[in-house]
Each structure stands twice: as structure tokens, then as C-alpha cells.
Amino acid sequence: MRIGLLGTGPWAQMAHAPALSRHGELDFAGVWGRRPEAAKELADRFGTQVYDDADALFADVDAVAVALPPDVQAELAVRAARAGCHLLLDKPLAPTVGQGRAVVEAVAAAGVASVVFFTTRFQPETEAWIAEQAGVAGWFTGRAQWLGSVFRSDSPFAASPWRREKGALWDMGPHALSILLPVLGDAGRVTAAVRGPGDTVHLVLDHAGGASSTLALSLTAPPAAAGAAVELRGEAGVTLLPESSAGAVPALVRAADALLAAARTGRPHPCDASFALRVTEILADAEALLDEGSG
Incomplete structure (x- = not known):
């Protein structure tokens, strides 16, 4: 090709x-x-x-x-x-x-x-973990934290105009949603969206499978606090997204x-364009809630 x-x-x-x-x-x-x-x-x-x-x-x-x-x-x-x-x-x-x-x-x-x-969806450990958890019934809640320090570092992406405009919601949000949606089901609605320090946002979602999830997203986290984590809790217990060594x-x-x-x-x-469109729709709903809250 x-x-x-x-x-x-x-x-x-x-x-x-x-x-x-x-x-x-x-x-x-x-x-x-x-x-x-x-x-x-x-x-x-x-x-x-x-x-x-x-x-x-x-x-x-x-x-x-x-x-x-x-x-x-x-x-x-x-x-x-x-x-x-x-x-x-x-x-x-x-x-x-x-x-x-x-x-x-x-x-x-x-x-x-x-x-x-x-990115994370195409790491072998993540792919295997998602496939395993998607086959488990009874998830009660999920928690995703995608905290970057791009805006507090010498990152080559720090001056990116679209990241400055759209913030962590649009940069980090897709990563978190790409993990949660295939396991917990589509997000029926964004029930809450609030702003934190800098560009930090906190979201609450209801999922088609009956679970709820919370997302914490930021590009302005202190470097020592940066990192990504996903936790699921349900009838099967607690599971954490494994770390990946693949770049x-x-x-x-x-x-x-x-x-x-x-x-x-x-x-x-x-992860085709249709799935990415659904992620875009959820981000747009969250952005509208954030704008209403700051109006």
C-alpha cells in the first residue's frame, strides 16, 4: 500500500x-x-x-x-x-x-x-485488557484519569494553537473515552461537567451497560502528578488498566x-471514523455543559 x-x-x-x-x-x-x-x-x-x-x-x-x-x-x-x-x-x-x-x-x-x-488502544497490553473486561458482566463504575503537564513543561506540543483553544477535554478526553466506551458501553449522556485548575475538567458519564464513570482530564497537571490510570469496579471486583512499555x-x-x-x-x-465521531459527539456535549456552567 x-x-x-x-x-x-x-x-x-x-x-x-x-x-x-x-x-x-x-x-x-x-x-x-x-x-x-x-x-x-x-x-x-x-x-x-x-x-x-x-x-x-x-x-x-x-x-x-x-x-x-x-x-x-x-x-x-x-x-x-x-x-x-x-x-x-x-x-x-x-x-x-x-x-x-x-x-x-x-x-x-x-x-x-x-x-x-x-494511541493507547493500539498498545498490546491495553488491547488485551479491553477485550477481557468487555466480556465481564456487572461493571458498576469506572474511573479514568488522563493528566498531562504539557502546558507546564517544555513539551513540543505546549504551543499548539488547537490544544491551547480546546484544552485537555479534546486532547486527553479521546484517550479516556477510547478505553471506557468499549468496556462500559456507549455514553448515553454526560451528566456533569465542571472545570478545575487550568484547563482541567471533570466529567461524569452514564453508560449503556448501566455503569457510570468519572473522568479527570488535564494538560496543566504538575509534572510529578502527571500520568494516566483507568480503574473499573463491579461484581467481578476491581481491575486496573495495565501499564504499557510500547511507545x-x-x-x-x-x-x-x-x-x-x-x-x-x-x-x-x-476505532474507525464512526467510533471517533461518537467520541466527538460526547466531547461536544461535555463542552456545552462546561460553557453553560461558566455562563
């Missing part, structure tokens, strides 16, 4: 380009970016072609991977799907429900495969495996 990369920022450099270049079943065919000089530099580093026009890249490849802000990703994903390209997207799918729905509709109309890279690049290689499988078989992956 010939695949192109859209984006040249830190995530493209740290994760996407290394993963695409080392994958044995992918031909890393080219790079397009909003900054031509950065696209050329990244393409040269990984021995691939630079494209000045995104549509020209779409015409030359079978699939595209996207490492761009959510609003830019949504627009380009629609164009790529209409050009017949399979999509390896990043979370969040889009900053609004309407833009996310446009991606899903374009994917369906074109008959292309889509996989959205929720972003191996996880993205597994996401590319998932895209190849979906493209070959026609069977959608659990």
Missing part, C-alpha cells in the same frame, strides 16, 4: 514518519505540509518525495496518514476519501460534530477504510496494520 503523510509538526516527526518508513507492508510515498520547507526537510530525512499540492499526493497513493490539527484534518480527510484514499487519522477526529460527520459520510460514500489513532511508534505501526486489514477485508476496525 502506497501511503502519504499530511503534516510536518512534532507528532509527524516523532511518530508518523518513523512508523510509516519502518512498516514492512507500506510504501512511504510522500509528504505534504502547510509549510513547504518543513515538508521538504521531513521528506528528505526519510527518503521520500515532497508534494506541493495535497490533491496531487492523493492521486499518487492508496492511503494517507494525517498529523494535523483537527480542523485541518477533517477538511483534508474528506478530500482524501473522495479521491479514494484510505485514512489513518489522529484523534480527535474533528473539532465539531458537523465536521466529524462530514468525514464519516465521505468515508462511507467512497467505500474506503478508516482507522483513528487513539507511540510501535502503536502507530499496529494502527497501520489495522488499516491494511480493514482495507483488505472491508470489515471496519473498532
